[in-house]
Amino acid sequence: MAALLRGLRAGRALRGLGSVVAAPTATSPHCSNLRAGFHCAAARLQDDSKSDKTFTSSSSSTASSTTYHEHYQAQSPEQDTETAEEASRPNTSYQDQSGEQGEEYETEEQLQARILTAALAFVPQHGWSMEAIASGAETVGLSSASTGMFYNGSGDLVLHFIAQCNSQLTEILAEQHNQIQLGQAEPKKTAEFLRDAVETRLRMYIPYIETWPQAMSILLLPHNISDSLKHLSTLVDDIWYYAGDRSTDVSGPSHPRSPSSIHTFLSPFHHHPSNIRPASAQLNWYTKRAALTGIFNTTELVMVQDSSPDFQDTWNFLDNRIQDVVNMAGTAKQVQSTGEAVVQGLMGAAVTLRNLTGMNQRR
């Protein structure tokens, strides 16, 4: 009989625990995460079995176990009186909870974003991990069991941070663009623009630079790779867009930039009219982004092991890489024009030969 009761209690407690996981917006607990939650429930079960309860109090405790936010109450004798009160109002607290949700409704994604943003403050301390997310959740005022929302844990945190950095960068670049449109700032040359954009973006990592290698390795995990690549590609696309890249647009009137800035950089074939060499102008879209991706990734790697003051070595490295790409583009342009000159020379030689042998005359 007692064993049956104990089994019932265990079943109800486990079901209640399951409802806790499903409804993460519980009141503040005394346990710090889900694993500890199990310990709490187990301890409670032990308490139940140890305490000398009558049948009525035990039944009220099992009834109370279905109201989920009773699970994390302190294991103390006053639990009996509390559970007795709760038994008399079995579902009020649940209704209160849903009422709260109705008043300050936010989507789950917004809530997750809030938690992750708060969790960033704990990253230097706990690393990119569930502990940081749990601490973040507590700061926002939620149970740390709400980390159950995050299936990917540290991956979610890192990807959220990256997305945040990207949108910050986009805002900064858009603001600069507006300044230029309003005539309050000078447009930068492309190489300088790229350098500044990459530096601004990498500087956002400085507060987390100690733990950044961990974040990078998290991003390389197979289930995170596709998302991290998407973020990287949107980042690079944004930077090139604001740098004024309109590379499919060979002949359009929309861009007001002077020839010296864009056309000398990575658009070696830009001067040619579209009916002669359209292909290379189109391939520019891909080569530009690939080059910038390479620059960004290598500079990031240099940054994590850089110990110079204010990361001066990193910025020097960045300068050198951008200079490399500029030189390569210039070389490619020279090769192109040399090749065309050679071809013209050959054609001229062929025509001369035909003239000399008399083959050019129509008879």
Added chain:
Amino acid sequence: MQRTAHISLNHWSRFFSTSISRKCLKSKAVPIQLNSRGYSVLPTPRDEEEKAMLDRILRVDHAGEYGANRIYAGQMAVLGRSRTGPLIQMWDQEKKHLAKFNEILAENRVRPTALLPLWNIAGFLLGASTAMLGKEGAMACTVAVEESISEHYNSQIRSLMEKDPDRYTELLNIIKEFRDEELEHHDTGLEHDAESVPGYWLLKNAIQLGCKAAIYVSERV
């Protein structure tokens, strides 16, 4: 009705997706500043799917016009010094189409297809080789290509009309205008004895098969 079902399906799939950032990527707002000018041919996409659909349409149209340009370039390279009258006029219109699509792609940050170098070479070779069959061969190639391009534009117009004709009026106008001009080219080709080339049926179907494959691939890559 279909749209609500599609949206609810999307919500369902979002609920089950295992990564928040994937959710974020799917539901994130399209970047604020889509183009430097305030005016655009395309409406601002409401969500990622619409942007993906518009991207696909524009990418394949851009690739198509680009290929058509290269085909005419190939034809002109072979037949340039002979009977060039009708050919020149058609090529000029194609250049205009390509310029328009370049502009739209750049404004709306659409990724061009990565196969452009392939279409460059393939188009030129197709134009040159059919032109070597003579003027009739070149005209037959024109007829085949223009017919498949017109069919393709028609199906795009149909799908845009099904979705929301009011939202896409400008884009629809552009596509309709281009389709009409491609049909003109098709008729010009027929007028200039396209059907008299030996093996016309075989040539035409082979070219159209190639065009269909090119369209399919350009939408995706």
